[in-house]
Amino acid sequence: MKLRAALIQQNSYGDHALVWARTEEAVGQAARGGAELVLLQELHMGAYFCQREDLAVFDEAEPIPGPGSERLGALAARHGIVLVGSLFERRAVGIYHNTAVVFERDGRLIGRYRKMHIPDDPGFYEKFYFTPGDLGFTPIDTSVGRLGVLVCWDQWYPEAARLMTLAGADMLLYPTAIGWDPRDAQAEQQRQREAWELIQRGHAVANGLPVLSCNRCGFEPDPADADGGIQFWGASFACGPQGELLARAGAEPAVLFADIDSGRTESVRRIWPFLRDRRIDAYADLVRRYRD
Numbered sequence: 001m002k003l004r005a006a007l008i009q010q011n012s013y014g015d016h017a018l019v020w021a022r023t024e025e026a027v028g029q030a031a032r033g034g035a036e037l038v039l040l041q042e043l044h045m046g047a048y049f050c051q052r053e054d055l056a057v058f059d060e061a062e063p064i065p066g067p068g069s070e071r072l073g074a075l076a077a078r079h080g081i082v083l084v085g086s087l088f089e090r091r092a093v094g095i096y097h098n099t100a101v102v103f104e105r106d107g108r109l110i111g112r113y114r115k116m117h118i119p120d121d122p123g124f125y126e127k128f129y130f131t132p133g134d135l136g137f138t139p140i141d142t143s144v145g146r147l148g149v150l151v152c153w154d155q156w157y158p159e160a161a162r163l164m165t166l167a168g169a170d171m172l173l174y175p176t177a178i179g180w181d182p183r184d185a186q187a188e189q190q191r192q193r194e195a196w197e198l199i200q201r202g203h204a205v206a207n208g209l210p211v212l213s214c215n216r217c218g219f220e221p222d223p224a225d226a227d228g229g230i231q232f233w234g235a236s237f238a239c240g241p242q243g244e245l246l247a248r249a250g251a252e253p254a255v256l257f258a259d260i261d262s263g264r265t266e267s268v269r270r271i272w273p274f275l276r277d278r279r280i281d282a283y284a285d286l287v288r289r290y291r292d
Contacts, residue, residue: 001262002261003145003260004035005038006037007038007213007237007238007247007256008027008030008040008255009216011216011220012041012043012047013047013218013219019046023044023075030255037081037082039173039212040084040175041175041177042098042176042216043087043177045068045088048177050124050125051223053128058096061090061096062087063091064089064099064109064112069087072085077103081105082103082104083103084147085103086151086175087099089112098115098129098130098151099133111142111147114133116154117160119153123181123222126153137167147169147171148164148167148169150172155174155196155203155213158202165208166275170209172203172207173212174212174214175214178196189233197237201243204241204242207275209241210265212237213236214256215232215233216232216234217249217253218234219232220232238258240260240264241265246258
């Protein structure tokens with residue numbers, strides 16, 4: 001079975017109304033291009049606010065269901081697509097999550113995933129804002145397949161990709177917000193971006209299934225540092241179950257189309273039966289922090 005997917009790569013810095021208008025237009029373009037599955041980037045509703053620690057930012061969080069999810073659901077229903085979005089969830093007083101949400105073709109909210117791995121690095125102060133997820137690594141059943149939705153920092157962890165696969169995911173989806181400090185050396189920037197793509201293509205190979213990774217693009221200044229900021233590098237991509245690139249965006253806003261052949265997972269796993277040959281009797285130490 002062939003599935004056309006679209007990844008919406010945007011610069012989400014600026015006025016919320018303008019960002020939303022651009023999102024609506026891009027999703028409409030994806031639907032007109034035949035996409036049945038549309039993936040938005042991480043925290044696509046506005047600027048990447050985790051560059052600084054600011055208590056006032058918590059006012060932007062919202063419950064799910066809530067205004068943001070209702071907007072996204074209506075957008076999915078308008079175009080008859082499965083839509084994967086990303087929201088700053090207010091779960092309770094003092095408990096907030098970085099949450100991916102999935103909507104069916106009729107606009108129903110049919111699943112969510114709360115980001116499990118939370119970074120804390122210069123420019124990415126996510127531990128200040130987000131409680132680690134507690135919904136586990138559970139694929140979400142949709143009319144286009146079982147979606148193993150993960151979020152950004154999760155993409156560096158083979159355990160997350162494997163557990164989604166073992167739970168029956170048909171593909172892995174990563175809404176993402178990653179970039180570099182423009183003051184870094186060009187060689188270091190290149191190494192970081194190549195590593196980011198390489199590890200995700202490795203998840204495709206190790207698990208024999210497609211991977212879709214949708215990243216932000218454009219420069220977003222650091223409100224606390226006049227000379228600082230993040231250059232989100234874009235480069236959203238889709239790859240098949242042998243890590244083969246199906247589509248890759250550049251550094252500018254784009255609607256990236258990728259045609260996914262779900263039958264390839266079956267054929268690839270027959271010739272590369274990695275799941276069959278796993279030594280599950282010998283992996284107990286994986287639940288330890290480190291083997292001293």
